[in-house]
Amino acid sequence: MNIAGLLYTGVDMSQATIAAAAKLLLITALALPTALYAQTFKVQKFNIGGDGGTDYLTAEPGTGRVFVSRATHVMVVDGATGKVLGDIPDTPRTHGIALSQKSGHGFITNGGDSTVTMFDLKTLAVIKKIPANINGLDGIMYDDFDDRIILTNHSTPVGTAMAIDAKTGDIVGKAELEDTGPEGAASDGKGKLFVNNERKSTMQVVDAKTMKAIASWPLAPCEGPTGIAMDRTSGRIFAGCDKTSVVVDATTGKVVAPIANGDGVDALGWDQSQKLIYIPAGKDGTVTVVHEDSPDKYTVVATVQTMRGVKTIAVDPIKHMAYGFVPEYGPAPAPDPNAPPPAAAPGGRGAPPRGPVIAGWFFAISH
Numbered sequence: 001m002n003i004a005g006l007l008y009t010g011v012d013m014s015q016a017t018i019a020a021a022a023k024l025l026l027i028t029a030l031a032l033p034t035a036l037y038a039q040t041f042k043v044q045k046f047n048i049g050g051d052g053g054t055d056y057l058t059a060e061p062g063t064g065r066v067f068v069s070r071a072t073h074v075m076v077v078d079g080a081t082g083k084v085l086g087d088i089p090d091t092p093r094t095h096g097i098a099l100s101q102k103s104g105h106g107f108i109t110n111g112g113d114s115t116v117t118m119f120d121l122k123t124l125a126v127i128k129k130i131p132a133n134i135n136g137l138d139g140i141m142y143d144d145f146d147d148r149i150i151l152t153n154h155s156t157p158v159g160t161a162m163a164i165d166a167k168t169g170d171i172v173g174k175a176e177l178e179d180t181g182p183e184g185a186a187s188d189g190k191g192k193l194f195v196n197n198e199r200k201s202t203m204q205v206v207d208a209k210t211m212k213a214i215a216s217w218p219l220a221p222c223e224g225p226t227g228i229a230m231d232r233t234s235g236r237i238f239a240g241c242d243k244t245s246v247v248v249d250a251t252t253g254k255v256v257a258p259i260a261n262g263d264g265v266d267a268l269g270w271d272q273s274q275k276l277i278y279i280p281a282g283k284d285g286t287v288t289v290v291h292e293d294s295p296d297k298y299t300v301v302a303t304v305q306t307m308r309g310v311k312t313i314a315v316d317p318i319k320h321m322a323y324g325f326v327p328e329y330g331p332a333p334a335p336d337p338n339a340p341p342p343a344a345a346p347g348g349r350g351a352p353p354r355g356p357v358i359a360g361w362f363f364a365i366s367h
Helices: 003-007 015-037
Strands: 042-047 057-059 065-069 074-078 084-088 094-100 105-110 115-120 126-131 137-143 148-153 160-165 171-176 182-187 192-197 202-207 212-218 228-231 236-239 244-249 255-260 269-271 276-281 286-294 297-305 314-316 321-329 357-366
Touching (some): 065 094, 105 137, 115 137, 137 182, 148 182, 171 212, 255 286, 255 297
Parallel strands (some): 057 314, 182 228
Antiparallel strands (some): 057 065, 074 084, 094 105, 105 115, 115 126, 160 171, 192 202, 202 212, 228 236, 244 255, 269 276, 286 297, 314 321
């Protein structure tokens, strides 16, 4: 019987029975938000082929097209079918893609030659390559406040955020940051940019008009923040971090909630109308899906299995789809016993030898 109905049927019950029913009703009510928000997610997996590694991918809102970085080129994929629609060449050591539907232009960061490729969104034809005149090109995003493209650069001696006019392709500003490892950036749509600093585990606020850093916020318990997104309606910023991501009040800079997720996070996605955060974990091969119940309360509604190496994600907030990608490598070739040993990578870091790409796995997540 419905518990609430039982309390008001008029049946003669003892006080103990009424108290027990009321207690059960309270427990059910407390558990209700999780039950309401729990959802089933469907994952489709397509082999789109292609050569090269990957970093970021970007979904074009409403069109179904997804732009996937592939080290020396960018593949354009139909998110629903995995069909390759086009390819943008000559993007050496590419990292990310940003799109301005307002200007009809797309932009690609090329770390290999420190340029930004500007292309036509309709035809995919390259318009020009913009010399950035700075090293360490990495992250890229679109700021609808002033129709600009924002780059976040692992530049030295200081990290930088650079602004490009999306209509003309002109560089119109540069902010110096406190960290040489800036990662994702987000905009509040009102003239403020928020940038994650991976090495210092801080978030800096940048005035979009003057391109000056105006505040710095610590993000503990987050360590090494990378991906970022913002709910403009609640004024909350989501910073993606390994194992524990955080939610930040965009007015005060205070961390208001932690979020438990997997390990190996490099980007995250946000679906505004669905109030869903997608946090991919490359080391675990999972995507943690989190619902924003209220500005300071968050519920994990699903852990979606993808594949080890899927560390970035793109969300189409109109089609309510999320996308991930990872190349699969074959066995590494046997080392030549007569060859000299390879030079050590800077800082003692470096990836082990890998074989050729044997598949390109594209994931489409729906609910």
